Structures are given as C-alpha cells and as structure tokens.
Amino acid sequence: MLTLLLVLSAAPVDQAKAAVNPFKKNLKEALFKALETSPEAALDVCSQRAPELAKAASSPAVTVGRSALKLRNTANAPKPWLATAMAELAKEKSGTEASRVVVLPDGTVGYAEPIWLAPPCLVCHGKTLAPGLEAKLKAAYPNDAARGFEAGDFRGVFWAEVKPQKP
Numbered sequence: 001m002l003t004l005l006l007v008l009s010a011a012p013v014d015q016a017k018a019a020v021n022p023f024k025k026n027l028k029e030a031l032f033k034a035l036e037t038s039p040e041a042a043l044d045v046c047s048q049r050a051p052e053l054a055k056a057a058s059s060p061a062v063t064v065g066r067s068a069l070k071l072r073n074t075a076n077a078p079k080p081w082l083a084t085a086m087a088e089l090a091k092e093k094s095g096t097e098a099s100r101v102v103v104l105p106d107g108t109v110g111y112a113e114p115i116w117l118a119p120p121c122l123v124c125h126g127k128t129l130a131p132g133l134e135a136k137l138k139a140a141y142p143n144d145a146a147r148g149f150e151a152g153d154f155r156g157v158f159w160a161e162v163k164p165q166k167p
C-alpha cells in the first residue's frame with residue numbers, strides 16, 4: 001500500500017517538470033513554426049498562444065508560467081519566491097540546465113528553470129528590430145524592457161507551483 005501511494009503521488013519536483021516540459025516544447029514549436037511565416041505571426045504565438053499553452057499545461061495541482069527580470073508584459077511579473085530564485089538562476093553559466101526548488105510556508109513547492117536566448121528569439125528580443133515589428137511591439141507593450149538581448153543571454157524562467165498534497 002505504501003509503495004502504491006508513493007507511486008501515485010509523484011514527488012513535487014517531478015510533477016513540476018512534467019508540467020513545464022510540454023509547455024516549453026509546445027511553445028517553442030509553435031513559435032518557431034510561426035516564425036517561418038512571419039515575425040508578426042510569431043508575435044501572436046508569444047502573446048496569445050503562450051498563456052493558452054500555460055493554462056493547458058496547468059492542472060488543479062500544478063500551475064505553470066513564464067517570467068523574467070526584464071519584462072515585456074508585466075502580467076508575467078514574478079511572485080516573491082520566484083524573484084529570488086530567478087536572480088540566482090540568472091548568474092548560472094549560459095546554457096546550463098539549472099533549476100531552483102523553493103518550499104513555501106503553506107507547503108506549495110515552487111520550481112524554476114532558466115531560459116537562455118536562442119538566435120531566433122532575437123527577432124523580437126534583440127538589439128535591432130524590423131521597423132514594422134518594432135511599431136507593433138511598442139503599441140502593445142509601451143513599457144517593454146525585454147529588448148537588447150544577445151544570443152545566450154538569460155531571458156527568464158519557466159516556473160511551476162505544485163500545491164501541497166492532502167494527507
């Protein structure tokens with residue numbers, strides 16, 4: 001019985017990774033596919049599909065999302081536990097598969113892993129943007145701070161919160 005229980009209740013970190021992985025994969029696939037059409041099409045993926053995919057990857061027990069130190073959309077601002085974890089992850093060597101796990105006072109487990117910028121991301125997060133794209137971004141995000149990056153830079157995190165399991 002005990003073994004069965006252990007199997008049924010996967011460790012919170014495994015639950016977090018299992019939720020973050022499809023979010024990460026589906027978002028990247030959708031984004032890169034849209035980029036083949038146009039940066040404008042990809043814009044919709046980042047602004048509309050991303051929250052949808054985050055919702056799809058979430059469940060009553062696990063919530064996932066994206067956040068960053070330099071934000072484009074303030075709706076992605078980090079919660080306090082995440083701000084600390086993210087500041088630490090930002091100091092890791094570019095490209096490493098680091099992660100942070102934080103246990104909150106109510107037993108919720110927070111999980112975060114870094115996002116390193118790949119060259120195609122620079123179309124919308126780099127130093128110089130195509131004029132049409134620039135105008136669209138400016139209109140949608142007047143306080144955009146997610147610009148001027150280089151490939152390999154720390155862009156932010158994928159995060160998950162796993163609710164405490166009832167005994």
Ligand code: HEC
Binds near residue numbers: 040041120
């Ligand atoms: C076509 C333009 C475009 C491309 C290409 C793009 N992004 Fe974004 N990115 C956006 C937009 C627009 C937002 C704001 C989304 C929102 O409103 O939630 C955003 C938001 C983000 C966020 C959430 C934090 C924030 O600042 O709001 C992260 C993290 C991020 N992008 C990482 C990446 C990475 C990594 C890549 C490459 C794999 C990438 N982006 C490629 C346009 C783009």
